[in-house]
Amino acid sequence: MASIFTKIINKEIPCYKIAENEEFIAFLDVNPNAKGHTLVVPKQEVNKIFDLEENTYNKLMSFSRKVAKGIEKAIPSKRIGMSVIGLEVPHVHVHLIPLQAMEDIQFIKKESFTSTEMQEIATSIANKI
Numbered sequence: 001m002a003s004i005f006t007k008i009i010n011k012e013i014p015c016y017k018i019a020e021n022e023e024f025i026a027f028l029d030v031n032p033n034a035k036g037h038t039l040v041v042p043k044q045e046v047n048k049i050f051d052l053e054e055n056t057y058n059k060l061m062s063f064s065r066k067v068a069k070g071i072e073k074a075i076p077s078k079r080i081g082m083s084v085i086g087l088e089v090p091h092v093h094v095h096l097i098p099l100q101a102m103e104d105i106q107f108i109k110k111e112s113f114t115s116t117e118m119q120e121i122a123t124s125i126a127n128k129i
Contacts (some may be wrong), residue, residue: 003091005041016122019067019129023059026067026096028122032111033097034104035077036121040064040094047090064094070129071096075121081105 008014008027015027018038029037042060046052052060068080077098084094084107098106113121 003045003089005039005089005091005093006045009041012114013052016118017127018122022064023042023056024063026063026119028118029095030118032113033076033095033107033109034075034099034111035113036077036098036125037111038071038096038125039113040067040068040096042092045055046092049084049092050085052092060092060094066129068096069077070125071098074124110120 002010004013008015009025013045016030018026020026022040023044025039026038028038040060040063042052042056044056045108049057064082072080075098077100079099080095081099081104082094083097084092085094099105103109110112
């Protein structure tokens with residue numbers, strides 16, 4: 001059964017897209033820890049990050065870096081944190097989270113934004129990449 005991310009990639013489910021190429025897509029997390037919390041996902045559905053082919057893994061990190069640099073320019077923060085957990089969705093994904101404090105990356109406190117705000121955030125970041 002296709003993961004929710006595969007459904008997003010196949011445009012069966014909408015997303016607030018930040019960036020996309022042939023192999024990866026980046027979009028806002030709909031249950032964000034902070035404004036600008038972005039997921040970077042390979043289009044190939046693989047469950048565990050270290051099961052990716054080495055070349056794909058390296059390209060995922062490179063694409064994530066590019067997106068993080070855009071987030072950094074668009075969203076005021078002390079730094080962009082990166083987390084790879086992978087238990088909630090069985091499809092590799094990198095969390096890029098604007099951080100003000102260590103607690104911001106703990107997936108405890110969640111933010112809420114309207115659809116319009118989410119689109120504005122996505123556009124702002126996309127324009128900085």
